[in-house]
Amino acid sequence: MIPAGRLKSNMQFNRNLGDLIEVMKLAATSQFNQFRLREEPSLDFVQLLDEVFAVLLASGIKSDLLTPNAALPALILVVSSDEGFLGELNFLLVNKLMDIKRPQDSVVCVGEQGAHYLREIEVNFSSFDSPGEKIDPERLGKIRDYILKQYLSRAVGSVYVIYSRFINITSQQTELEALLPLAQDASSSRKPLSNLLIEPDARSVIKGWIKFWLDFRFYQIFWSAKLAEFAARIMHLEGSVQELGKINTHLRMEYFKYLHGLSDKSIRELSASRLLEKNK
Numbered sequence: 001m002i003p004a005g006r007l008k009s010n011m012q013f014n015r016n017l018g019d020l021i022e023v024m025k026l027a028a029t030s031q032f033n034q035f036r037l038r039e040e041p042s043l044d045f046v047q048l049l050d051e052v053f054a055v056l057l058a059s060g061i062k063s064d065l066l067t068p069n070a071a072l073p074a075l076i077l078v079v080s081s082d083e084g085f086l087g088e089l090n091f092l093l094v095n096k097l098m099d100i101k102r103p104q105d106s107v108v109c110v111g112e113q114g115a116h117y118l119r120e121i122e123v124n125f126s127s128f129d130s131p132g133e134k135i136d137p138e139r140l141g142k143i144r145d146y147i148l149k150q151y152l153s154r155a156v157g158s159v160y161v162i163y164s165r166f167i168n169i170t171s172q173q174t175e176l177e178a179l180l181p182l183a184q185d186a187s188s189s190r191k192p193l194s195n196l197l198i199e200p201d202a203r204s205v206i207k208g209w210i211k212f213w214l215d216f217r218f219y220q221i222f223w224s225a226k227l228a229e230f231a232a233r234i235m236h237l238e239g240s241v242q243e244l245g246k247i248n249t250h251l252r253m254e255y256f257k258y259l260h261g262l263s264d265k266s267i268r269e270l271s272a273s274r275l276l277e278k279n280k
Contacts, residue, residue: 018244025237032230049213063206068181072157073104079163079225080114082130089232092174096162135222144214166227
């Protein structure tokens, strides 16, 4: 049986730890709420870009940038977190990566926690700094330019992104999305424009459109991933508080059980001594 002093010390330690976790949970909740006040990505604008792309396709524009090439390696971008208390979230991201990765594919990781997992399992990868809570456009631009360089030079034939999509405060979903080559199923509903002028050439127009589209799609992805990160941290800390509460309840029961045992023992010993005194 654990001594009463140790039980009491453990309960005090757990209370202090619980207070610390509560403060961390409040901080994570505040970060989540502040981040949600930021301007959300414009879905209307991205839909407008998709409509422009559909018009280009319907007009018969051709480019090697629109052609899938399964013989080439794929580039897989993993969007992970920089901070802790998100072990399960990052674990799911890396698991999704390992499910689809072929030996010849290249990996790009954003976020130190995901990079840590990949080093542990000895996966070769390139890394970039996270764009942070402000979703820094300059950092996003570096990621975009690297991916575009690999794709436009035909070093890779396709580009995928794996990230955590925010659904609500209690739910996040690991997503695998094909970014490049661009989907071409939207052209069927569009009529070609006879007076559409393509300058300077089709490849340059598609290249510029891809760069522009990636800017906004990356903002959407990283915005959703950051929300999912905050939400997952809140739920992880809440789970820790509840688990610590269960442990403390058990410790209190053991502590009072120990005290009652001592009290009963003292009463028995006192009664026995009185009985002995009476029989003398």
